[in-house]
Amino acid sequence: MNTVILWVGLALLVALLTFLNQKQVYSSKVKKAYRELRELAAKVRAEQSEAADLAGWETSLAEMEKHPNEFNKLDNEIGLRRAFVQYLERHYPRDARLPDLQEAAAYQKDSVWGIKMGDYGPKK
Numbered sequence: 710m711n712t713v714i715l716w717v718g719l720a721l722l723v724a725l726l727t728f729l730n731q732k733q734v735y736s737s738k739v740k741k742a743y744r745e746l747r748e749l750a751a752k753v754r755a756e757q758s759e760a761a762d763l764a765g766w767e768t769s770l771a772e773m774e775k776h777p778n779e780f781n782k783l784d785n786e787i788g789l790r791r792a793f794v795q796y797l798e799r800h801y802p803r804d805a806r807l808p809d810l811q812e813a814a815a816y817q818k819d820s821v822w823g824i825k826m827g828d829y830g831p832k833k
Contacts, residue, residue: 739779742772746783750792753799760800766793790814 746769752758770793773780783789791814797804 738772739776742769743779743783745769746773746789747787749796750787750789753792753796758796758799762796763801766796788814 745765749758749762749766749769752762773783780789790810794807794810794814797807797810801807
């Protein structure tokens with residue numbers, strides 16, 4: 710009987726830790742950056758972006774880069790890198806960062822962690 714209680718307790722502990730992992734608490738800066746980047750990406754896709762949005766992009770991206778997992782999730786959801794490249798191409802075509810960002814945006818990750826899933830066949 711004791712082993713059953715032990716296993717049930719272990720299962721409940723794993724379930725609790727899984728739940729808490731999904732409900733991570735982030736600072737207000739991260740939440741604000743997340744929200745602002747979603748809005749800026751939507752403006753780019755709707756072709757309503759303005760050159761004055763650059764400061765918002767840079768501050769929000771700098772904050773999100775401190776949290777790479779969340780940055781990758783957002784990039785996977787809304788194509789964040791591609792949206793920023795489109796913004797720069799439209800408003801700042803001579804920006805020195807543009808070639809590197811274009812290259813990074815061209816290679817979409819297959820998962821949040823960047824692990825290539827599937828297609829492990831021989832390279833040609």
